[in-house]
Amino acid sequence: MDVKYKRVQGLVFSPTGGTRHVCERIVGTMSREMNVPSVIKDYTLPAERETSLQLSSDDLLVWATPVYAGRVPNKMLEYMKMAVCAKDTPSVAIVVYGGRSYDDALAELVSIMKQSGCKVIGAAAIVARHVFSDNLAVGRPSASDVASLDLFGHRMVDKLLLHIFSEPIVPGDAEPTKYYAPLKTDGTKASFLKAKPVCDNSLCTSCWTCVNVCPMGSIKPDEKYPRFDGICIKCAACWRMCPTGALSITDVDFLSHVAMLEDNYKGNQPPLFFY
Ligand SMILES: Cc1cc2nc3c(=O)[nH]c(=O)nc-3n(C[C@H](O)[C@H](O)[C@H](O)COP(=O)(O)O)c2cc1C
Ligand code: SF4
Ligand code: SF4
Numbered sequence: 460m461d462v463k464y465k466r467v468q469g470l471v472f473s474p475t476g477g478t479r480h481v482c483e484r485i486v487g488t489m490s491r492e493m494n495v496p497s498v499i500k501d502y503t504l505p506a507e508r509e510t511s512l513q514l515s516s517d518d519l520l521v522w523a524t525p526v527y528a529g530r531v532p533n534k535m536l537e538y539m540k541m542a543v544c545a546k547d548t549p550s551v552a553i554v555v556y557g558g559r560s561y562d563d564a565l566a567e568l569v570s571i572m573k574q575s576g577c578k579v580i581g582a583a584a585i586v587a588r589h590v591f592s593d594n595l596a597v598g599r600p601s602a603s604d605v606a607s608l609d610l611f612g613h614r615m616v617d618k619l620l621l622h623i624f625s626e627p628i629v630p631g632d633a634e635p636t637k638y639y640a641p642l643k644t645d646g647t648k649a650s651f652l653k654a655k656p657v658c659d660n661s662l663c664t665s666c667w668t669c670v671n672v673c674p675m676g677s678i679k680p681d682e683k684y685p686r687f688d689g690i691c692i693k694c695a696a697c698w699r700m701c702p703t704g705a706l707s708i709t710d711v712d713f714l715s716h717v718a719m720l721e722d723n724y725k726g727n728q729p730p731l732f733f734y
Contacts (some may be wrong), residue, residue: 473501485615520577530564531567587600663685
């Protein structure tokens with residue numbers, strides 16, 4: 460096999476691991492089939508956002524992000540715009556969403572990648588369990604989703620080996636100006652921007668897992684219990700990873716939005732691939 464590439468670079472933000480799982484699968488397939496090493500940069504935690512990637516035309520990039528409010532996560536936007544300095548690097552854009560919709564997120568990611576010097580040759584929108592709910596898109600990505608991810612990785616390798624660098628057409632607005640506005644069960648706007656997790660101190664063992672997984676560095680160890688004192692993006696990392704279930708969001712608008720999602724969406728959209 461005539462391979463001129465030196466490595467497959469994964470790049471991912473993934474507070475609860477769903478996006479990372481998808482990214483690893485595609486990176487793994489491409490790296491194995493091209494017989495080149497792979498490396499993943501995960502910028503979920505603040506320390507990883509102090510550095511950027513310099514990539515050349517013999518690198519391959521797979522960049523995966525979760526969808527938040529129909530776009531790439533707002534609080535990551537600034538970092539994403541400077542995360543990669545590429546020179547015609549063949550690249551794959553992936554968005555992972557929880558079964559409502561990915562709206563403009565894929566087009567926005569492709570646009571950021573192109574402005575960073577990437578040559579986007581493939582893109583995908585994949586459903587994974589919605590972190591807000593235990594009932595939405597459960598079991599996704601399924602075994603058949605994973606099989607199609609593998610096939611997609613294979614297709615990307617085919618394109619590279621055939622020197623086909625065409626850019627896929629992806630749906631959505633590449634320069635979106637609005638975010639999806641979450642709704643309550645009665646159809647009115649849900650306002651939970653300022654909501655934060657609350658701790659049931661009787662369940663907290665002061666293990667500080669929550670402190671260590673918060674992408675915003677907004678949880679501090681305070682004597683015995685965590686203190687939430689910064690921006691909360693509702694990423695769910697702390698409450699999903701707390702080993703005792705001590706954390707939850709009790710905000711009524713947030714809970715009504717989750718109920719609305721569960722009432723109206725099944726999370727059964729197939730994986731979509733563009734290349
Ligand atoms: C703040 C926030 C907003 C979200 N907005 C959407 C959305 O607009 N559409 C959707 O289908 N899923 C949405 N989701 C679900 C996530 O995209 C999905 O759960 C994803 O798998 C989370 O990625 P992770 O497991 O890598 O953290 C949202 C999740 C969060 C935390
Ligand atoms: S992860 Fe849970 S148990 Fe551990 S410190 Fe945080 S709230 Fe307490
Ligand atoms: S405090 Fe908010 S931002 Fe931090 S991990 Fe918890 S949900 Fe995510």
